[in-house]
Amino acid sequence: MRNRATRIDPTRLDPVREFWVRPIGHHSAALEAVLNILRSGPVAGKYCLICLKPHAQWAIGRISGVRGVPPTRIDGPVFTTIEDAERHVFRLRWEAETGYALPHDEALWSEGGAE
Amino acid sequence: MKSLLGYADKISVAPGETIAFKVSSEDSAAYDAAIVRLFNADTNPAGPGYREQSVPDANWRIAGRPQKVNAGSCAVIPVHRGPSALASFRFSVLVWPTLPDQMDQTIASLWQPASGAGFILAFAGSQGLSLRLGDGTGGSATLHLGLPLLARHWYRVEAIFDVETGRAQVRQQALVRYPGICDSGETGRDTGLRGLGVEHAALVLAARPAGAPGRFAGHFNGRLEAPVLHCGEALVGAWDFSVGIGTDVVQDSGPNALHGTLVQGPARGVAGHAWDGTVFDWQRATAQYAAIHFHQDDCEDASWKTDFTWTAPTDLPSGLYAARVHTAQDEDYVPFVVRPRAGGSGARLALIIPTASYLAYANEHLALDAALAERVHDHVPAFGPNDLHLAAHRELGGSLYDVHDDGSGIMTSSRHRPILNMRPKYQSWLGGTGSSLWQLAADTHLLDFLDKNGIACDCITDEDLHAEGAAVLSPYACVMTATHAEYWSTRMHDALLAYRDGGGHIMHMGANALYWRIAFHPTRPGIIEVRRAEVGNGWITPPGEAVHAYSGEPGGLWRRLGRAPQSVVGVGFVGQGFDVSSYYRRLPDSYRQEAAFIFAGVSDEIIGDFGLIGGGAAGLELDRTEPALGTPPNTLVLARSENHTRNYLPTVEDLLINYAGQAETSAVYAEMVYFDCAGGGAVFATGSIAWAGSLSHNGYKNNVSQITLNVLRRFLHANE
Numbered sequence: 001m002r003n004r005a006t007r008i009d010p011t012r013l014d015p016v017r018e019f020w021v022r023p024i025g026h027h028s029a030a031l032e033a034v035l036n037i038l039r040s041g042p043v044a045g046k047y048c049l050i051c052l053k054p055h056a057q058w059a060i061g062r063i064s065g066v067r068g069v070p071p072t073r074i075d076g077p078v079f080t081t082i083e084d085a086e087r088h089v090f091r092l093r094w095e096a097e098t099g100y101a102l103p104h105d106e107a108l109w110s111e112g113g114a115e
Numbered sequence: 116m117k118s119l120l121g122y123a124d125k126i127s128v129a130p131g132e133t134i135a136f137k138v139s140s141e142d143s144a145a146y147d148a149a150i151v152r153l154f155n156a157d158t159n160p161a162g163p164g165y166r167e168q169s170v171p172d173a174n175w176r177i178a179g180r181p182q183k184v185n186a187g188s189c190a191v192i193p194v195h196r197g198p199s200a201l202a203s204f205r206f207s208v209l210v211w212p213t214l215p216d217q218m219d220q221t222i223a224s225l226w227q228p229a230s231g232a233g234f235i236l237a238f239a240g241s242q243g244l245s246l247r248l249g250d251g252t253g254g255s256a257t258l259h260l261g262l263p264l265l266a267r268h269w270y271r272v273e274a275i276f277d278v279e280t281g282r283a284q285v286r287q288q289a290l291v292r293y294p295g296i297c298d299s300g301e302t303g304r305d306t307g308l309r310g311l312g313v314e315h316a317a318l319v320l321a322a323r324p325a326g327a328p329g330r331f332a333g334h335f336n337g338r339l340e341a342p343v344l345h346c347g348e349a350l351v352g353a354w355d356f357s358v359g360i361g362t363d364v365v366q367d368s369g370p371n372a373l374h375g376t377l378v379q380g381p382a383r384g385v386a387g388h389a390w391d392g393t394v395f396d397w398q399r400a401t402a403q404y405a406a407i408h409f410h411q412d413d414c415e416d417a418s419w420k421t422d423f424t425w426t427a428p429t430d431l432p433s434g435l436y437a438a439r440v441h442t443a444q445d446e447d448y449v450p451f452v453v454r455p456r457a458g459g460s461g462a463r464l465a466l467i468i469p470t471a472s473y474l475a476y477a478n479e480h481l482a483l484d485a486a487l488a489e490r491v492h493d494h495v496p497a498f499g500p501n502d503l504h505l506a507a508h509r510e511l512g513g514s515l516y517d518v519h520d521d522g523s524g525i526m527t528s529s530r531h532r533p534i535l536n537m538r539p540k541y542q543s544w545l546g547g548t549g550s551s552l553w554q555l556a557a558d559t560h561l562l563d564f565l566d567k568n569g570i571a572c573d574c575i576t577d578e579d580l581h582a583e584g585a586a587v588l589s590p591y592a593c594v595m596t597a598t599h600a601e602y603w604s605t606r607m608h609d610a611l612l613a614y615r616d617g618g619g620h621i622m623h624m625g626a627n628a629l630y631w632r633i634a635f636h637p638t639r640p641g642i643i644e645v646r647r648a649e650v651g652n653g654w655i656t657p658p659g660e661a662v663h664a665y666s667g668e669p670g671g672l673w674r675r676l677g678r679a680p681q682s683v684v685g686v687g688f689v690g691q692g693f694d695v696s697s698y699y700r701r702l703p704d705s706y707r708q709e710a711a712f713i714f715a716g717v718s719d720e721i722i723g724d725f726g727l728i729g730g731g732a733a734g735l736e737l738d739r740t741e742p743a744l745g746t747p748p749n750t751l752v753l754a755r756s757e758n759h760t761r762n763y764l765p766t767v768e769d770l771l772i773n774y775a776g777q778a779e780t781s782a783v784y785a786e787m788v789y790f791d792c793a794g795g796g797a798v799f800a801t802g803s804i805a806w807a808g809s810l811s812h813n814g815y816k817n818n819v820s821q822i823t824l825n826v827l828r829r830f831l832h833a834n835e
């Protein structure tokens with residue numbers, strides 16, 4: 001197992017920008033490598049979406065990992081696109097994984113990460 | 116949480132037949148009920164819209180009542196027909212626990228809850244075996260052996276009580292010993308009891324009576340074998356689970372013939388303590404398969420009472436229908452098929468509604484239980500109210516993809532329980548982006564398309580096909596399969612092949628069909644069994660257990676059983692992804708004269724770069740040709756999908772070795788094919804589950820719908 005702290009370089013934001021443009025669908029190898037880490041946690045506590053209104057509203061939840069205990073919604077905004085909810089989960093996981101907060105959406109395009 | 120749930124006694128109703136609906140209204144609220152015909156179960160605002168139609172004179176106001184599901188399997192043996200009063204007794208059984216640390220698991224009981232009379236032999240977690248005795252007049256005693264048991268190891272367990280001395284004993288002997296592991300021993304003492312006062316009780320294996328008739332508690336997880344009960348020196352019964360595998364009866368081989376009944380469908384045809392790896396088919400050495408695997412979460416039949424019934428009018432068109440029940444707070448739909456009258460309605464087209472595949476996925480918990488689910492579809496799973504309810508109510512049972520609480524695979528699935536993902540409007544994490552539909556709801560894209568084009572279509576279920584064979588297809592010029600007809604019994608398979616070879620025309624509208632063999636319960640409709648031999652999916656069949664208990668047939672992929680789907684419909688499963696779908700590009704065969712009718716009015720090179728399922732006609736699960744697996748040599752490969760995401764990965768049975776970059780070099784794409792058959796019929800296959808989601812694009816006028824209509828019109832009028 002590689003050192004957890006070095007699994008994702010928090011200064012490289014190109015994969016993040018790519019994800020922001022297209023959260024679901026074609027992803028580069030670099031983004032796939034990041035997603036493979038961010039999506040690979042254990043089922044207990046894993047983020048999920050809770051659909052509040054079909055095709056219209058989603059909240060973030062966490063899976064219990066305990067049979068018979070349903071996912072619970074966590075505090076946070078209600079999203080009106082599934083892509084925005086995806087970006088939010090990405091942001092939460094990035095911060096938990098790297099220890100660094102991601103820049104705000106607009107700032108993503110002006111800060112750091114140049115190759 | 117949901118407050119209304121229901122199911123029905125049938126899934127296929129012939130005109131004139133009556134169907135009974137069983138509903139739980141959790142808070143006892145009265146509800147409205149009505150029969151509706153389902154045309155489009157997709158609520159996606161990007162599509163043509165959800166569409167159901169009321170059936171006249173079929174609506175009711177029902178006084179609601181809550182109904183519970185009592186999950187957990189056991190065997191109930193009416194020993195009161197033999198020696199009645201239980202005085203001195205000796206009970207022995209072989210035990211293979213799967214969750215030995217869990218408290219309150221009953222191995223066997225002969226117990227009267229009201230009076231507290233009888234015995235309960237159970238696990239008490241880390242305290243190991245316990246024997247509770249009661250005389251029915253307030254006297255009781257409990258012995259604890261104090262030896263933990265190892266999971267998935269065989270033990271001989273005995274409970275003994277001597278009415279003369281009041282002495283009780285518990286013994287546990289491991290059949291496999293390890294140095295330093297102390298898991299064999301016995302304990303005994305004078306209980307002070309001078310009788311057990313049991314009358315008219317049943318011997319219950321793997322649970323104990325809970326008071327109300329038919330209710331049990333303290334379910335055991337694991338396998339039991341060869342229980343024997345003596346009363347004094349007299350043999351009461353010796354039950355041989357190797358007899359009647361495939362039935363719900365446990366046979367007493369002793370002189371009293373005290374045969375028992377299984378409750379909630381525990382697993383039979385599983386290896387017992389004597390399985391030695393020399394046989395792999397229980398029919399060849401039943402004595403090595405003398406165990407039954409019980410689970411606390413087995414759910415074969417909710418056994419709810421009927422709340423309302425409906426008789427299908429004789430002039431009602433065949434189609435997909437549902438009983439809609441609703442209050443101001445909640446609603447549920449109980450879907451069913453109204454099949455045509457015997458011999459068909461006169462329609463030239465039949466759609467096989469793949470109810471066996473619906474059962475395979477019934478109440479699937481993969482995204483709740485498996486961390487890998489998110490990586491399988493490369494986006495965060497979204498759960499709706501039905502998923503959250505399922506997550507909280509494991510007693511509703513799982514799918515053939517899930518595992519039991521003890522980690523063993525769920526091998527059977529029943530429709531005699533509410534199935535929360537077999538519902539119109541239901542969105543599944545397996546359905547990709549966009550509409551996110553899977554199975555029943557996705558299949559309504561076909562019904563909607565046919566109805567919008569004025570094409571009469573009879574609906575036939577898998578159960579009809581299994582029960583009646585090719586005769587049920589014979590009235591039709593064309594038979595259509597649905598988006599994901601994955602699970603086939605041998606009789607279903609035989610029927611489709613007989614139809615094709617007898618001159619029938621098949622439009623294979625989905626993908627990954629004809630994939631797993633299943634067996635239907637031999638006597639009770641609506642229950643299927645799968646053995647995931649050689650290749651797993653969610654779980655894999657343990658060694659030596661690849662033969663169905665229901666049928667005696669070897670289980671597994673039809674491909675591994677010598678009937679690859681490629682040999683039936685030209686294409687077979689090659690890989691899957693569950694994020695976004697893609698498109699097809701036409702191949703040279705599509706410009707051949709023989710294929711001209713398929714592409715009449717279609718000038719595009721790119722087919723299906725649009726749709727409600729992932730945004731394209733090629734997506735979710737994909738099929739392609741493979742001559743080595745039986746694709747007929749005269750097959751025209753009309754188009755091939757391309758530009759799939761990195762999430763589209765080859766199916767595991769094609770992976771004979773792993774290597775870096777495997778996904779990039781694997782041929783995971785859909786192929787659209789056509790071939791003529793020697794019997795005069797023909798087959799058209801799309802090779803993609805997502806295809807049906809593209810039919811409605813642009814007001815139903817697009818190259819996917821045009822190709823579908825071109826083939827359909829040719830097939831419908833082929834033999835005129």
